[in-house]
Amino acid sequence: MSKKVTPKSIDHSKWYTDIILKAELADYGPVKGTMVIKPYGYSIWTLIKESIDLKLKKTGHSNAYFPLFIPKSFLSKEAEHVEGFAKECAVITHHRLKTDPNSNDLIVDPDSKLEEEVIVRPTSETVIWSMYKKWIQSYRDLPILLNQWANVVRWEMRTRLFLRTTEFLWQEGHTAHSNEIEAKKEAIDILNLYKDVSENIMAIPVLTGIKSEAEKFAGAEITYCIESMMGDKKALQAGTSHYLGQNFAKAFDVKFQTKNNKEDYVYATSWGVSTRLIGSAIMVHGDDKGLRLPPKIAPHQIVIIPIGKSDDDVKKILNFFKEHIKNFKDSGLRVLIDDREDLSPGFKFNEWEMKGVPIRIEVGFRDLNNDQVTIARRDTNKKEVVSISKVNERIHNLIDEIQISLFEQALDFMNSNIFEVNSYEEFKKLMSENKGFIKCGWDGNSKTELIIKEETKATIRCIPFEQNIKNKKCIFSGKPAKFEVIFAKSY
């Protein structure tokens, strides 16, 4: 394995997988499309997860767990939902293996065929709604605000580490409400929660809005989304929140009695973000030296590298710096001391840069003798010398600075690559040159959207909440625009 990653500018896709493998975030699993999330990658996921979980708890949601297996018949209860997921379901048809007496191979025992086949959940709406039917009778049972952390399986044709794997980890929220207003508010509140996590925890700026008919979740009335721009100017859907209306309630016959003793179907939402978020962090922040992690999701926020010639030297150095390390840890910072003897400082510098550690503190005799340390920041790749008395203050400021600077770098990049265009010619030219997101008018017709997709590979990523369609025309048909939309090529 070569030491460096393929430069972004040469092959973005190779660059991306190089980083994942070399930063030890994940590895390929033995079955096509599967991924092993390695400890370092899983630590990042854990930090993301904890931050989302905390926010969900604060907004009144509880965690629960529903089964991995779903009766096949459940999937077909909601028409659009089947349509959306049938093509990518793993199906369990048997429950036993046996040794073939002829070949001595392990084979599926034909006698173990299941009466009703079982599918592996591609998402859990259907199992959950089958349970809601049991649990909901009256408006007093509502709302139900559940979330589950789970794995799901979608048998994709083409997979990519973190972005699209056959099995992935996510959180899926499923709420039930007694009225439309409350349910819609829930979907939007969650969207804002996702935006908050993405921007303030992961330092990834997002556009918010709703999905077009063609792009919305199978079974939803409205799909709200957060959409972000990757380093190659392609769009990535980082999270979605759906207002499901009464679709699933009708499909699963979940009714409740209202205050006025009338009967109504339950209103619902569902929403999720997945390990895909890690993929977006890589593509938004990474550079040719590797990962750049925002401090809030960095497993190690600070790595300390003692530079000495002998064990004794290293001991002296660490002793000199001991109080500071204790202070950092006491204030909640995640600090790692890399005192591995067999590796040179240069090797360690490169390794931790690959892994995206925001701050590196180098301490050697040169520093010790001058009552100082050398601090290297990953966001700018700059080094500075800081006097020992100022270290604590400087580090705390830097943690915040780096978090903000990564967000601002990403925001500038996104904003400078969103273009407003007025002609389809210009649209096609920009798209073919891979120039980024295009903001333009759209007549609201799904056919228009489809033709544009076929001709340019760009899709409507979102219909932003803020609309300005005065005098705007549809980029394709020239008809008066119904919406102002964002087009882009996407992952």
Add this chain to the structure above:
RNA sequence: CGGAGUGUGGCGCAGCCUGGUAGCGCACCUGGUUUGGGACCAGGGGGUCGAAGGUUCAAAUCCUUUCACUCCGACCA
């Protein structure tokens, strides 16, 4: 499912055209010298060459079949 590519020690590859019994770099082990941007020297261990069949005195190499994975498309969080 279409197109392309790759399967050779843990990883990355060469060898294949023109058959002669496997090599390089990294990693690993031992010892020593090193350490402020991927250290060096010496010694050492590890591979039925993806699988099956065939041709041949002889196959990593030629032929046939097959499997797997990766990348690019259609599908998707």
